[in-house]
Amino acid sequence: xxxxxxxxxxxxxxxxxxxxxxxxxxxxxxxxxxxxxxxxxxxxxxxxxxxxxxxxxxxxxxxxxxxxxxxxxxxxxxxxxxxxxxxxxxxxxxxxxxxxxxxxxxxxxxxxxxxxxxxxxxxxxxxxxxxxxxxxxxxxxxxxxxxxxxxxxxxxxxxxxxxxxxxxxxxxxxxxxxxxxxxxxxxxxxxxxxxxxxxxxxxxxxxxxxxxxxxxxxxxxxxxxxxxxxxxxxxxxxxxxxxxxxxxxxxxxxxxxxxxxxxxxxxxxxx
Amino acid sequence: xxxxxxxxxxxxxxxxxxxxxxxxxxxxxxxxxxxxxxxxxxxxxxxxxxxxxxxxxxxxxxxxxxxxxxxxxxxxxxxxxxxxxxxxxxxxxxxxxxxxxxxxxxxxxxxxxxxxxxxxxxxxxxxxxxxxxxxxxxxxxxxxxxxxxxxxxxxxxxxxxxxxxxxxxxxxxxxxxxxxxxxxxxxxxxxxxxxxxxxxxxxxxxxxxxxxxxxxxxxxxxxxxxxxxxxxxxxxxxxx
Numbered sequence: 463x464x465x466x467x468x469x470x471x472x473x474x475x476x477x478x479x480x481x482x483x484x485x486x487x488x489x490x491x492x493x494x495x496x497x498x499x500x501x502x503x504x505x506x507x508x509x510x511x512x513x514x515x516x517x518x519x520x521x522x523x524x525x526x527x528x529x530x531x532x533x534x535x536x537x538x539x540x541x542x543x544x545x546x547x548x549x550x551x552x553x554x555x556x557x558x559x560x561x562x563x564x565x566x567x568x569x570x571x572x573x574x575x576x577x578x579x580x581x582x583x584x585x586x587x588x589x590x591x592x593x594x595x596x597x598x599x600x601x602x603x604x605x606x607x608x609x610x611x612x613x614x615x616x617x618x619x620x621x622x623x624x625x626x627x628x629x630x631x632x633x634x635x636x637x638x639x640x641x642x643x644x645x646x647x648x649x650x651x652x653x654x655x656x657x658x659x660x661x662x663x664x665x666x667x668x669x670x671x672x673x674x675x676x677x678x679x680x681x682x683x684x685x686x687x688x689x690x691x692x693x694x695x696x697x698x699x700x701x702x703x704x705x706x707x708x709x710x711x712x713x714x715x716x717x718x719x720x721x722x723x724x725x726x727x728x729x730x731x732x733x
Numbered sequence: 734x735x736x737x738x739x740x741x742x743x744x745x746x747x748x749x750x751x752x753x754x755x756x757x758x759x760x761x762x763x764x765x766x767x768x769x770x771x772x773x774x775x776x777x778x779x780x781x782x783x784x785x786x787x788x789x790x791x792x793x794x795x796x797x798x799x800x801x802x803x804x805x806x807x808x809x810x811x812x813x814x815x816x817x818x819x820x821x822x823x824x825x826x827x828x829x830x831x832x833x834x835x836x837x838x839x840x841x842x843x844x845x846x847x848x849x850x851x852x853x854x855x856x857x858x859x860x861x862x863x864x865x866x867x868x869x870x871x872x873x874x875x876x877x878x879x880x881x882x883x884x885x886x887x888x889x890x891x892x893x894x895x896x897x898x899x900x901x902x903x904x905x906x907x908x909x910x911x912x913x914x915x916x917x918x919x920x921x922x923x924x925x926x927x928x929x930x931x932x933x934x935x936x937x938x939x940x941x942x943x944x945x946x947x948x949x950x951x952x953x954x955x956x957x958x959x960x961x962x963x964x965x966x967x968x969x970x971x972x973x
Contacts, residue, residue, distance in 0.1 A: 506896070516935065517945055518935065552896035552897075
């Protein structure tokens with residue numbers, strides 16, 4: 463039975479789309495059949511981050527409205543065979559997403575894939591609600607700053623009240639993904655500490671993704687960071703995150719770039 | 734006898750959608766037919782060649798004149814492609830030549846019947862001779878913007894951003910960089926073309942055939958180029 467996972471946040475720009483791409487690719491790299499779905503109608507970006515923007519013909523709206531079949535709109539990733547993407551439309555109105563249409567598409571995706579990962583638009587509007595409605599699990603992406611944490615709290619409230627699972631009286635699994643984390647600045651007290659964020663939000667921590675140039679570089683190359691540089695610190699954080707997502711118990715640490723250590727060793731051996 | 738060693742020919746299927754009008758006659762049928770006659774007198778070509786669905790939902794099985802309704806409509810040149818809302822068992826319909834129905838249609842809103850034919854073109858001449866106005870847009874077309882001009886050409890004096898979409902019944906001319914999606918000949922004009930001063934399109938479509946960015950020759954990327962339909966395939970050529 464497929465799992466539907468929504469990647470959501472209250473605030474924009476926290477790294478939802480990059481995280482969706484990285485987690486989707488990481489799960490697919492372990493052999494799972496994964497589809498990433500862009501729900502951010504009007505501001506589509508997931509296809510860019512996944513490097514599929516040159517292959518988009520049909521999109522989610524076409525499928526929701528019945529103008530195209532699901533198989534026509536799914537784009538198979540060229541690097542990982544088990545990874546597919548369902549892009550969003552930029553020219554259509556976000557109101558074109560109907561609850562019935564979304565329910566039908568999610569139902570079809572559930573039959574074809576092991577994981578359906580929905581990249582939600584930021585905020586609490588209808589698009590975000592539709593993206594989370596059918597979710598079995600949610601990842602709330604948060605930056606270590608007060609505005610991001612407060613908005614995330616609002617989203618967690620919505621996950622507990624408006625989703626289909628919540629309406630049936632069931633709980634939806636929620637996880638926190640802390641992104642753009644800078645250990646040095648956190649040590650200087652310029653960022654919220656992880657403990658404080660966890661204390662406010664009180665949902666289990668899925669991972670801490672350190673702020674890294676590698677993430678920006680990967681986005682601009684159109685390659686999820688877990689593919690472009692699997693040994694980089696952010697990629698390792700995402701790989702650990704998916705292991706926790708699948709139920710493994712792992713201690714959360716902040717992965718750091720190994721480069722510094724290597725440089726140091728190298729210099730020492732030369733000296 | 735077919736040669737079994739030769740490969741089977743590929744069957745090409747394309748979608749084409751028509752708007753079928755649904756006529757719903759009301760009792761009394763004599764009055765309704767007179768109303769229809771008046772409509773036909775005002776716009777003689779409106780029903781010519783159009784697919785019409787007859788909806789009997791507003792009539793009862795014993796409505797006066799029901800048995801002659803189909804013949805009366807056919808005599809007026811109305812082409813009935815399907816009948817719904819009635820029952821083949823109704824005695825009044827016994828003599829009807831009942832066409833096989835259609836399924837899968839989607840309801841659209843009411844259609845305004847024209848008061849008079851705007852330009853009384855003889856049916857044989859077709860619609861190709863109708864001069865359709867071009868749409869000229871100055872300035873850049875931003876991501877997310879969609880321009881729809883179902884009848885004539887679209888001319889963009891500026892660039893079309895990635896994520897923007899231009900749809901035209903005729904050809905599309907872009908005097909700038911084309912990064913977005915372009916759909917030309919959307920009404921079924923296979924002669925439509927797409928011109929761009931710098932071709933970097935995400936998607937090109939002419940008369941229902943399409944080509945995505947990946948399939949465009951990399952040598953033409955960013956160059957002045959045109960796209961046209963040749964043997965049901967889109968070709969992109971350099972503009973000299």
